[in-house]
Amino acid sequence: MGYIKSQLVKFGIFLSYLPKPSWSSTALVSLICIFVILNTAHFRTIGDEFISLNKYAHDVALRNQQVSFQAQKVLALASELSDQSCDNNNLNQLRRIRARYHYIEDVSYTQNNAIHCSAVWGKLDSPFQLTAPDSDDASGEGLSFWRSADYLTGEFEQRTLLKIKNVIVAISPAAYLDINRRSTKTGVVMYNDNTGFVYFTLDDMPSDYVAKAINHEASFKDWLPLPNAIITEKRCDHSRNFCSVAIDRKLGLYAKPFTYSASLVVLGIIVGIVLSFVIQYRKFAPRALLSKLRFAIKRELVFPLYQPKIHLQSGRIIGVEALARWVDDTDGFISPDTFISLAEQNGDILKLTKVIVRKTLKDLHTFLEADRSLSVNINVAASDLGELDFFDFIYREMSLYNIHNNQIVFEVTERSAMDHDVLINSAKRLTRDGYKLSLDDFGTGFSNLSWLSSLEPDEVKIDMMFTQAIGTQTVNQITLDGIFQLLEALDTCAVFEGIETEKELEYILSRSLNSNGQGWYYSKAVDRTELSRMLKEQPYLT
Numbered sequence: 001m002g003y004i005k006s007q008l009v010k011f012g013i014f015l016s017y018l019p020k021p022s023w024s025s026t027a028l029v030s031l032i033c034i035f036v037i038l039n040t041a042h043f044r045t046i047g048d049e050f051i052s053l054n055k056y057a058h059d060v061a062l063r064n065q066q067v068s069f070q071a072q073k074v075l076a077l078a079s080e081l082s083d084q085s086c087d088n089n090n091l092n093q094l095r096r097i098r099a100r101y102h103y104i105e106d107v108s109y110t111q112n113n114a115i116h117c118s119a120v121w122g123k124l125d126s127p128f129q130l131t132a133p134d135s136d137d138a139s140g141e142g143l144s145f146w147r148s149a150d151y152l153t154g155e156f157e158q159r160t161l162l163k164i165k166n167v168i169v170a171i172s173p174a175a176y177l178d179i180n181r182r183s184t185k186t187g188v189v190m191y192n193d194n195t196g197f198v199y200f201t202l203d204d205m206p207s208d209y210v211a212k213a214i215n216h217e218a219s220f221k222d223w224l225p226l227p228n229a230i231i232t233e234k235r236c237d238h239s240r241n242f243c244s245v246a247i248d249r250k251l252g253l254y255a256k257p258f259t260y261s262a263s264l265v266v267l268g269i270i271v272g273i274v275l276s277f278v279i280q281y282r283k284f285a286p287r288a289l290l291s292k293l294r295f296a297i298k299r300e301l302v303f304p305l306y307q308p309k310i311h312l313q314s315g316r317i318i319g320v321e322a323l324a325r326w327v328d329d330t331d332g333f334i335s336p337d338t339f340i341s342l343a344e345q346n347g348d349i350l351k352l353t354k355v356i357v358r359k360t361l362k363d364l365h366t367f368l369e370a371d372r373s374l375s376v377n378i379n380v381a382a383s384d385l386g387e388l389d390f391f392d393f394i395y396r397e398m399s400l401y402n403i404h405n406n407q408i409v410f411e412v413t414e415r416s417a418m419d420h421d422v423l424i425n426s427a428k429r430l431t432r433d434g435y436k437l438s439l440d441d442f443g444t445g446f447s448n449l450s451w452l453s454s455l456e457p458d459e460v461k462i463d464m465m466f467t468q469a470i471g472t473q474t475v476n477q478i479t480l481d482g483i484f485q486l487l488e489a490l491d492t493c494a495v496f497e498g499i500e501t502e503k504e505l506e507y508i509l510s511r512s513l514n515s516n517g518q519g520w521y522y523s524k525a526v527d528r529t530e531l532s533r534m535l536k537e538q539p540y541l542t
């Protein structure tokens with residue numbers, strides 16, 4: 001119990017962190033979900049109903065053929081008998097005929113619609129007078145038809161009767177009983193296609209639906225969730241003008257118990273609420289991260305780690321690159337690619353740069369003051385350089401320490417578009433003040449030859465995609481060879497980023513002895529304490 005309770009509390013805390021959707025949007029999304037779920041269930045049910053009605057109509061039509069065949073056969077055989085005297089011999093003949101056709105309950109002889117004898121009831125003491133038939137000669141075969149006539153069976157028992165000449169057959173009441181109709185709300189009308197005369201109806205066929213069933217034309221409207229919609233399946237034997245039409249009333253959800261629809265509504269509400277939370281989360285998660293980032297910048301919770309920059313031939317650590325890191329209380333480590341872009345896109349990058357610059361100078365000033373050949377690369381977004389405040393800030397921070405300006409290398413990362421002239425003027429101002437300039441990600445989209453000629457950087461950083469292409473026989477490898485040639489012609493220091501293997505290091509050294517590099521082959525970014533140890537030990541010296 002205690003465990004469940006604590007999990008519930010945790011779940012409650014988790015929910016409280018989620019961005020809450022408004023009531024109106026939740027209601028709207030829930031309504032849409034209810035609509036979709038109800039309609040989907042409705043269409044599925046109607047689809048099933050169509051299938052089962054089709055089968056039912058087919059079975060009834062087949063049975064009609066069998067019943068009609070048997071009735072005609074019995075009528076013909078009985079009328080062909082030479083002896084129609086109703087004596088025992090004649091009755092036994094009738095019984096033998098009837099026994100062969102199980103959809104026929106009885107066969108009898110009449111005179112003027114008065115029955116004198118039948119296979120089941122034998123010779124009657126006095127003739128049994130039938131009511132007038134419902135239809136005479138409806139099929140043009142001299143046929144009389146009673147839908148439901150009082151028959152010999154007794155009071156309250158009616159039979160469907162067919163008569164040709166003086167012979168009457170009574171259709172067995174069980175003739176259609178075994179047809180499976182899967183739904184209690186389906187029924188059948190059997191009628192004459194020519195005259196519209198209704199022979200009889202089966203199953204659930206209210207009288208006010210008879211005409212509707214006969215006249216119904218199938219259309220897409222049958223699928224609409226309307227309370228009075230019906231679907232029908234018609235089968236006709238045109239040689240006899242005989243049709244049967246099966247009808248299903250109360251379609252889709254109208255056929256289901258109220259609790260079924262109610263549970264779908266509840267499901268729609270639940271799905272709607274969950275969906276609203278998901279939508280809200282998707283919509284506001286970046287905003288939530290941004291507000292957390294702003295909080296982290298304000299509280300100076302972002303911090304730098306330092307990746308050593310090595311002179312590749314000697315293995316000496318000649319500098320470091322300050323790389324921003326952010327570990328959020330709830331989300332944990334957030335990649336700089338994510339939060340730097342977020343800060344750039346939302347106008348917070350300068351504030352972030354300032355935190356990193358302030359912390360870097362504070363962390364490293366003793367190392368920089370102790371070794372004047374040591375430098376630190378600090379990433380600045382191009383947009384930072386367009387801000388006047390940036391220069392005042394740098395001036396103020398640098399004045400706190402005895403660091404030479406030429407020990408600071410500003411690495412210009414060009415992610416957002418920036419006015420070319422503003423960037424060039426700012427870069428010139430930095431170099432005039434004695435700072436060094438590094439062009440980051442050289443060889444990629446924003447950092448290309450045009451920037452190289454206009455910014456005149458002290459250092460170019462060759463993007464790690466070229467380093468990692470070494471030995472791959474790819475376009476990047478070919479481009480890298482071109483970059484080596486370019487570097488030979490220029491008096492610019494090159495730093496190869498992302499060196500991960502000895503093979504990469506050897507290749508770079510084989511092409512350019514004086515290059516610098518950094519990468520996981522040497523070290524990932526480390527904190528001040530680890531850096532201090534590395535600077536003292538110089539572990540990569542060859």
Ligand SMILES: Nc1nc2c(ncn2[C@@H]2O[C@H](COP(=O)(O)O[C@H]3[C@@H](O)[C@H](n4cnc5c(=O)[nH]c(N)nc54)O[C@@H]3COP(=O)(O)O)[C@@H](O)[C@H]2O)c(=O)[nH]1
Nearest residue numbers: 323324336337340356379380381440441498499500519520
């Ligand atoms: N404007 C600012 N941009 C910054 C700052 N801090 C970082 N960044 C930029 O964010 C990008 C991602 O940085 P990060 O995840 O820190 O990745 C750096 C290194 O960790 C990574 N690296 C270094 N060596 C290797 C290696 O051998 N293999 C490998 N797969 N990755 C390696 O490369 C990133 C350093 O990139 P670069 O700056 O181009 O030298 C990145 O673009 C940063 O620039 C900041 O304070 N401000």
